[in-house]
Amino acid sequence: MSIQTFTPHRRPQILGVLATGLVLYWIVWKALVATGDPLYLPALFVVGAATTPLAFAVYVSRLAGPVRVSARAVALYALWGGVVGTVVAGVLETGTARVLGGVPTPFVGLFEESAKLLLPLAVVPFVRYLRHRESDGLLIGVAIGVGFAVLETMGYAFVTLLQSHGNLAAMDHLLIERGILAPAGHAAWTGLAVAALWRFGLQRTVRSFLGFAGTFALVVALHATWDAVHAWWWYAGLAAISLGLLHLRLWRAHR
Template sequence: MNQTWTPTGPARRRRPWLRIFLTGLVLWIATVVVIFATGSPTLLPTLVLLGSFLVPVTFVSWAFGRRATDEVTPELLMTTFLAGGVLGVLAASALESYLLRPSAWLFLGVGLIEEAVKLAALAFLTRHLTRKTVRDGMVLGAAVGFGFAALESAGYAFVALFTTQGLSVVQVVQTEILRGLLAPVGHGLWTAILGGVLFSPSTREHFRVGGRLLLAYLGVSVLHALWDSMHAIALLLTLVLTAGGTGQLSASGGIVAPTAQQAALEPVLEWGGLAVVSAVGLGWLVGLWRSTQRRPAPEVGWRVPIRPPR
């Protein structure tokens, strides 16, 4: 009689990423409550760091459980997350300050620079791997991207803290919630795609920069640019659809005296555009991931059938 054994208790597959997320979420909420209750400014760094790193660390932990080889160790994952994120942020800030100026191509320039520095950081930190598989490239690419996203979110949260009326904890909380919700379809997603393409074809020892990687880099950079510019795109589309191409934009990035129709249409277009960009990126990622699950073609040759003993 055939029996199926089902692991129970400690043998059951654990989900460390879920424990990380729930523990971090409880600590972040507790920090928010204590800050509002006591008004202590010494807890603000804790609030910024917890809120900025919670979602990125959770997704890196989730991705680690889907690595293809044992060469992706926790030490390597932590190195790519922290060092890759820091190198990416520093290089991007330096290049953007020297190379970019306000223009119609600003967002595309940001996308090209940030995706290039993240890709370079990933290649540098993983150059000594003896076996480079597509899955491991996606996992390590996600680590670099989420490290970049965590540090970037911390910067945005820190900036949101300072207002003309003084320190604003409410704006920090709002910024961290919004960026936490959007983090899975941002930097981590884009660099995971680049990492998978960089490491393909599977089991190579050395990186190969070719047309496929260049096209992937340009495609991801365009998705990045569309994501960053979606607010401006939504504003322009709103003016075109509601005023026949006429209207006036304010210096703060909005419509001067918007009508009720414009006020309702603009966020729909913006969030709809972000959803489309996210769907394209996720579809690309899933397709790349599934390409690693295809079975190899059957071998051609003679096979001798083996008969079971009578």
């Protein structure tokens, strides 16, 4: 069986992705402000929500080195994992809110992190056949986290625009804030969880299963804490922990 690789020299530069996204965002924003035409809003949502997470995915792919998953597969994981994750998490949260009158913060973390693992759980029995490595799982997890974050940010931007009665400044602030924080949130958390899941799929031992269970519990705790706090120093600390653990996991995967 031939294996497609996703090697560093074939990937665009991270700064190029960021610069392209920023320029496109500025162009669309200026057109929206100048004309007031709501037809520009979808383009603004997509570019604003996707630029930083996409650049982070490129960054992780470079660190992962040659992996046994194609660029097309990574994109499909991002699309399918993101869509399935947001839909399932939304249904669970809505159902819980109807029963309990609200959704406790720990439940949000549990629902969303579980929903993002549905696609990887369907694939993990075949990781040996696909000759994947733990770094493949980490990259796939980051891609799914990016897809989830982009779709969620677009949804929040739309809701903010409606609730603020067309306040473009409020929408712009949300897109920028969530775009910057997304790599340290959904992308890092899902990358950690799927990397641990891939290790279990490769080793199939009690120790690797407990490692996955512990990683998943940690990810849910980080997510719940993130949702519970509303201060920049908390976000900075949680971001440092999440990104630090992701880099440590990648280093261990290479070893």
